[in-house]
Amino acid sequence: MLRKLLIALAMVAGAAQPLLAAEGASDPKAEFKAFRSYFTNRFPKLALDDFVNGPYSMDEGLRKQWKAIDEFPPYDFAIDKGKAMFATPFKNGKTYGDCFPNKGIGVRQNYPQFDAKSGQVITLDVALNRCREANGEQPFDYTKDDMAALTAYMAFTSRGKPMDITIPDDPRALAAYTKGKEYFYTRRGQLNFSCASCHVQNPGNHIRTEVLAPALGIMNAMPIYRSAWGGMGTTSRRLRTCNSQVRGVPLPGESEEYRDVEYYLSYMANGLPISGPGTRP
């Protein structure tokens, strides 16, 4: 069955190969433009802001079910939990809000950020754990429910705000962006898929009956409540699942590669609204 799937995907992939690339350094501004037009040309009828709704922007039947579920989404409980966690002071009396601009409300669209001090990409998840550690608390697991609830609440306070990712004038920032891009387009796993094989070459197409989400705006919906999980999951959890699905061994949560690919994809989604926390099949 998996073999069939592989062959089917390879065939569609062949039919929709993006233009061949010239080798060389990254030019984020030009790549942003090309990425955007690739998707808008491919889905000319789709409103730009709708890409952030993933598979639901691609399929009418799915969209209807999503609307029904979104009337009273099961992730409401995770948002509530995250809100309560966010408001609860650490043992030292400080709160998460003290670690963020605007007390952490409506800031999710500014993550990931490049941190000049460490020379690393800092995602919202990493920023939250840094905040915990700075206040004498144990960090949360990047793939588990507590982190998912916290980020769900923070995303909720940023709903509708346009993604706003900057690549500062620092060669290390550009290098992180380029590494993220490399991770995104590199084929891996025994099934020999890259992230792009599914989410650039085949958005809207089916793997069996699962509809693939477009890469454009894919991070704007994070974290996501997946029916397949029966719960809210972090960006890292989703990326690890992607790896497993192509029979690759997943990396630890918030590995450098994961952070960099989130950086790349979030930059590509600049200007598109935050839709997280999202629901997905």
Added chain:
Amino acid sequence: MRTRTLIRLAVLASVAGFATAAVAASADDYKAAAAKADAAIKQAHALKNEWTTTGAAMKAAKAAADAGKFDEAVKHAQEAEALANGSIAQAKEQEKLWPDAVVR
């Protein structure tokens, strides 16, 4: 797409490996096969490109060896080595190929 043939090659290699080991294998044969597989797995790990099936094959090899079924153990270890080599080849090839896929 050269990489797509990797999987088939990996499978073929494991079958070929099994054929050569068809004459009753010993614990030492298994140890040798496992050592080769482990070396390949280490390399794949360093490249951050392991396949889940590699680990599964190694697990099957160990289980067979523990049960004294060395023919089977050697077969699985060779399969794991072939899969690990497939992932190594994939990673090295992709280092050159990935820019071709970038949307421009």
Added chain:
Amino acid sequence: MASTIRVRAIASGDTTQVQSLISHPMDSGFVKDSKGQLIPPHHIEVVEFEHAGKVVFTALWGPAVSKDPYVKFSFKGAKKGDDLKVSWVDNKGQSDSTVAKIQ
């Protein structure tokens, strides 16, 4: 801890639309845990919605109702500010209830 029950009851004219979401695993009894053991069935059996001392809606649920179950219905005769009581009981005898204001 917060209530397991979330209710949105909105009056429009004579009709009140009620939506409710309950935090509950709704284990079907057919799913295995990570150790391969069947998770025993654990699901809500009865949910009652009461307005002004009258049960206006009763849900009888089996194990095939989704995790964190949801239900939507409408009834007549209530107005803004009225109380709506929601209570549930599950197959292990656990229960919860809440009173929501109709908006």
Added chain:
Amino acid sequence: MNELSDAPGQTRRIILKSAVGLAAFGLGVGGVLTSAYAAIDPKSWPENAFKQKSEADALKALYGKSGEASDKVNLDAPEIAENGAVVPIAVATTLPGVSGIAILVLENPFTLAAAYKIPEGTEASVASRLKMAKTSKVVAVVEAGGKLYTATKEVKVTVGGCGG
């Protein structure tokens, strides 16, 4: 979970079993529960109906009769479920005198998924979310004027909702 009480399930289960017949009968009448102010009477759950494996047996256990297809029963269910774990299904009808609505998933291990009691003054329209193990016919049942009316639709499921 402020009011969460942990009653011994075993004992209650035994009590329930002896009350099955009564519970099913009570539902057939389709009236208002008598325990309006007290806690829910657990006996009001029709255990026997939820154990049946066919449409006919479930309807018999639940309502004591069989149904007939009607185009006045509106069943809103997706053609392809996005995930069998969460399938939004809504039932509504223009039939007068409705006292109950039930939803059956014929290919699930147990056919009856949910039943709703609709007293006078409550609209004959309900939406909920159900689990489906695999592709199956879904049957909406409406009890109106002492008779049963049904509508059936096939829902395709490729990612089953029963996990495992």
